[in-house]
Amino acid sequence: MLEIFSEPFFWIIMGACYTFMFLGASYWAKDLGLKMNVWKWLFTGFWFALLTLTISGGFTLFGENEWRAGYYFLGFLGVIVIILAVVLWRVVKWNPQSK
Amino acid sequence: MESRKVESTKQISILRRLEWPIAIIAIVGILIAWFAGDSLDRKRTDQLVISFMQNHDVELLAQDICMLNKEDSSNYLVFSESVGYSGKVKVLTTYSSGLSIEKIDIVSHSETYSYFQRLNENDFFDGFTGIEVQNFESEKPDAITGATKSTDAINKAVSVSNLKLAEHLNFYLKNSEQTSSFIFGFKEALLLILFGLGILFRILKGNIAKLIKWLSVITSVVFLGFLWNNSLSLAKINTFLLGFWFDDLFYLIMILATLLILIISGRNYYCNGICPFGNLQDLVSLLGNAKEKKLILHQWWKWLQRSLAWIAIILALLFRNPGLTDFTVFSAAFDFTASDIIMGLTALMLLMSLFFKRFWCSYLCPVGASLDLITLFRTKTRSLWKREQS
Amino acid sequence: MDKKSKKGISRREFMKVGGAVGAALSLGGAAVAGFVSGRSKDTYTGWGPAPYGEDQFFNRKPFYVDKPTYEVVGKPERIRYLDNIFKRNGELYRLMYAKDGEPKWDLSKGAEDLPEPLKTYYLNNSERLAEFKRAYYKADEQHKNWPKYQDQFFIADAWSTAHSTSFRGRGSFPLEPKGPPEESDFNGVTMKPYPLKSPKHGSELIKKISHTFGATLVGVTELKEEWVYQGYLRGVGKTEFKKPEHWKNVIVIAVPHEWDALYVNPTYGTSYDAYSKLNFVAGKIEIFLRKMGYSARIHVPPVDYDIIVPPIAIDAGLGEFGRNGIVITPELGANTRLAAVTTDMPLEPDKPIDIGIKKFCEKCKICAEECPSGSISMDDAPTKNIRGFKRWDIDQDKCFTVWNSVATSHSRGCRICLAVCPYSRKNNWIHRLAKEVDPYDPSGAFASAMLAMQKNFFEYPGANEYLPPPDGSNKTYGEPPEWLDSSKWFDI
Known part of the structure; x- marks a missing residue:
């Protein structure tokens, strides 16, 4: 069963998901009234990568049967990711020109 | 409103x-x-003493101090306790009639198993045997790396035992002032x-x-x-x-x-x-x-x-x-x-x-x-x- | 898409929904991909998805040093064969179960009744003899207890025996040395060697050949005199000897244990899976070298060796010494089993490496905390001078007593210190990230952070739990795989 997810096909689907995400992101930004620039996008990208690695890392440990370690990994990095999410929100909302 | x-x-x-x-x-x-809590705790310790006394030929001399009679000699037994890494360590110290330590027994403790095991493996407990009460403060066993808090606690409990015995037998204990471990x-x-x-x-x-x-x-x-x-x-x-x-x-x-x-x-x-x-x-x-x-x-x-x-x-x-x-x-x-x-x-x-x-x-x-x-x-x-x- | 726009969903909204769904799915995908990489047997160390595990080799180049990282504190001294517990015990067994049926010594007797050199040795190390007796009685108990635990562990026992049989009364392969090394090491050499283009070519060739034979790691170094045993030489017997001239270079090979079995030590695992692999790989290298016209002699655990291999593996840059007395390699961690082949083939030696393992071991101590026998030192830094080298001490006698205590059919080892070592983790991205980043951080802060996670997030049963009742509860470090679980396959 699990072998499907190490097939190249799985990564093609993943690629499609990422493409949709990148395409949709700018529409979201506009509709949320955010004035995005390179730095804001970079920070957003960094944050999303951290979120992805946190989830992936936690589940890697689950896969190894290290259940407790997985939960703690998700909990510990999860708190950091959520704190960074709030910081990220404040950063993308920040608009020096409007002041 | x-x-x-x-x-x-x-x-x-x-x-x-x-x-x-x-x-x-x-x-x-x-x-x-x-x-x-204090009286409950005393009761628990007393119960340990009583059950020990029932199994051995023991006579209670004072609070926490008793005498163990053997055929050819008699030993003093003193209960004491101190705080270790994660709670109380209760120690029973056995003294020979010549006032040197024969052995110590740990009555109860709540230290981490693996750390406590180190003490056994390093023959920490054997280190007490033969130390004269008067010389304890200078000759007590060294702390074991990796279990310092536990060893310190046991050493301290034995010091307290020494004090109790000295008080009961009315002799002056040299160096009995708690050497302060205060380091700024x-x-x-x-x-x-x-x-x-x-x-x-x-x-x-x-x-x-x-x-x-x-x-x-x-x-x-x-x-x-x-x-x-x-x-x-x-x-x-x-x-x-x-x-x-x-x-x-x-x-x-x-x-x-x-x-x-x-x-x-x-x-x-x-x-x-x-x-x-x-x-x-x-x-x-x-x-x-x-x-x-x-x-x-x-x-x-x-x-x-x-x-x-x-x-x-x-x-x-x-x-x-x-x-x-x-x-x-x-x-x-x-x-x-x-x-x-x-x-x-x-x-x-x-x-x-x-x-x-x-x-x-x-x-x-x-x-x-x-x-x-x-x-x-x-x-x-x-x-x-x-x-x-x- | 047409349908959707007819229902009144604009392109903009479609993109937004698509983007959000894409983001959510990608996170789900990351979770699944992570889970799969955690489960995958392709991430077992030593046997990567590419042939010979090439994808997983650690880049040693930045960490080459001129001097090995072990510390010389005195005059290096060759190890006596009696310093090795198995040689020592072998001598005692031979006296207790003498060939003529007349026991020359038994457990009721003391060190004074032993013949030399055992007598002197045990008079000087009386606690070792006491521990031998303790281990002997424990073995008796173990034997009596085995029927109780047999149902649970009999697949593991059969598996171990299958691996170990290649050692018992050695058949035709690999050849057992007979006579002095000057003869036996050249047994089968029929021609003069072709001139090698360079020693570098020699090293490269022998590494490639060793990988095809099944060695995960291969290193080459010159053999130093101090790594040669004294007092006993295979093929000759008890003798004092110098390092033979033709033991010039040494090829060190390493393989890991079968992953699933490593994680369920001490009871389900065995040492023989790795040893028998080493035996065959080294045996084939030996034949290969002799056919090329060079001398060769293999040195394979558990007992067939005249040199002490771990320091040679350090010289050859495979890894560094760990607190648990094991050579820890960046690829396999403490799950590294070593063998060696001494030869006169001209070879270019590898350089030793320094990736900071000693510094890590000073902080970690997980193996010492988990060791059921308490035989691993808890000292922060290595303090003992052992034959001229500064090391953490291992109490081999206490260690052996635990082999005789755990729920196995006979004393088959323990290996908890291999399994619990933070370096012995799977070869998946998350552990690999830790392993690859740490050596580049000289401050050790990264290592401390990783260690904090290792200690606080992961579960460890606790030293005594690996022992049978009443001391413990026969726990294993990890959960047994289904192929070692007898209740899955047999009516019990």
Whole structure:
């Protein structure tokens, strides 16, 4: 069963998901009234990568049967990711020109 | 709308009026728990002694001291206890009639197994055999690397046994004054500096004050938090109440300075400036631009917080186990050593402080609640004093 | 898409929904991909998805040093064969179960009744003889207890025996040395060697050949005199000898244990899976070298060796010494089993490496905390001077007593210190990240952070739990795989 997810096909689907995400992101930004620039996008990208690695890392440990370690990994990095999410929100909302 | 407001102020005034009697009840409760716990603990030790006595030819000489009669000789047995890494260590020391130690037995302990096993493997216990009581302080076994707290505790318990025996047999014990382990080092200096910065912050104003505040916040989080994990947890307060406090200069400074400033100025410097978890929340609040808020029924929540702290202290005193009811999240935040529930609570508290300044301190922390009690007594005595004056 | 726009969903909204769904799915995908990489047997160390595990080799180049990281504190001294517990015990067994049926010594007797050199040795190390007796009685107990635990562990026992049989009364392969090394090491050499283009070519060739034979790691170094045993030489017997001239170079090979079995030590695992692999790989290298016209002699655990291999593996840059007395390699962690082949083939030696393992071991101590016998030192830094080298001490006698205590059919080892070592983790991205980043951080802060996670997030049963009742509860470090779980396959 699990072998499907190490097939190249799985990564093609993943690629499609990422493409949709990148395409949709700018529409979201506009509709949320955010004035995005390179730095804001970079920070957003960094944050999303951290979120992805946190989830992936936690589940890697689950896969190894290290259940407790997985939960703690998700909990510990999860708190950091959520704190960074709030910081990220404040950063993308920040608009020096409007002041 | 209007009537509800009136009602809530009415509730608050009821609480205000009850504050004083409740505080008195709290103090009395703690005192009762202390003495009840003490006698329960004595009973438990006595039971150990009695069951030992039933199995051996033993005669009780005094509290914690007995005589074991053998065919050709007799031994003194002395019970004593001290605080180790995670609770009490109870030790039975056997003395020969010539007043040298024959052996020691650990009656009970709650130390970590693998650390305690080190003692056995390093033949730590055999190191006591043959030491004369008079020479104990100079010849006692060295601490075992990796289990220093446990070895220190056992050594201390044997010292106490020696004292008890000396007192009972009426001989003078050389070097019996507890050699003080007070060393004023970097840790203690930094703590004093942090208190100093707190006072400086009060005096100065503007950007310099701000700078000082964040400097001390970061120092506290890094050193008292992540590097040393030295904060005033409920377990520490319980240890203090149980009278095992004065062997660590760091905590002695921490609690005395806190109490002193609290009594003189009425300000809680510990919670507001020293506590690493409080400061960690402040850092998170800064990131999240959190606001100062109050829950509805604020006063009721406060009283819930105080009751929780009170119950936790009472239970710890009754069972003579400082860490038994500790629900503070400090070591969970800085050392990850806590139950899963406390770990989850810690995460929740940190996330709360993104939006709500110091939610933990305001509504849950038992340390703040305990210090509140002292503040309450201070204001009451002051107002009584003033009324008398006028 | 047409349908959707007819229902009144604009392109903009479609993109927004698509983007959000894409983001959510990508996170789900990351979770699944992570889970799969955690489960995958392709991430077992030593046997990567590419042939010979090439995808997983650690880049040693930045960490080459001129001197090995072990610390010389005195005059290096060759190890006596009696310093090795198995040689020592072998001598005692031969006296207790003498070939003529007349026991020359038994457990009721003391060190004075032993012949030399055992007598002197045990008179000087009386606690070692006491521990031998303890281990002997424990073995008796173990034997009696085996029927109780047999149902649970009999697949593991059969598996171990299958691996170990290649050692018992050695058949035709690999050849057992007979006579002095000057003869036996050249047994089968029929021609003069072709001139090698350069020693570098020699090293490269022998490494490639060793990988095809099944070695995960291969290193080459010159053999130093101090790594040669004294007092006993295979093929000759008890003798004092100098390092033979033709033991010029040494090829060190390493293989890991079968992953699933490593994680369920001490009871389900075995040492023989790795040993028998080493035996065959080294045996084939030996034949290969002799056919090329060079001398060769293999040195394979558990007992067939005349040199002490771990320091040679350090010289050859495979890894560094760990607190648990094991050579820890960046690829396999403490799950590294070593063998060696001494030869006169001209070879270019590899350089030793320094990736900071000693510094890590000073902080970690997980193996010492988990060791059921408590025989691993808890000292922060290595303090003992062992034959001229500063090391953490291992109490081999206490260690052996635990082999005789755990719930196995006979003393088959323990290996907990291999399994619990933070370096012995799977070769998946998350552990690999930790392993690859740490050596580049000289401050050790990264290592401390990783160690904090290792200690606080992961579960460890606790030292005594690995022992049978009443001391413990027969726990294993991890959960047994289904192929070692007898209740899954047999009616029990």
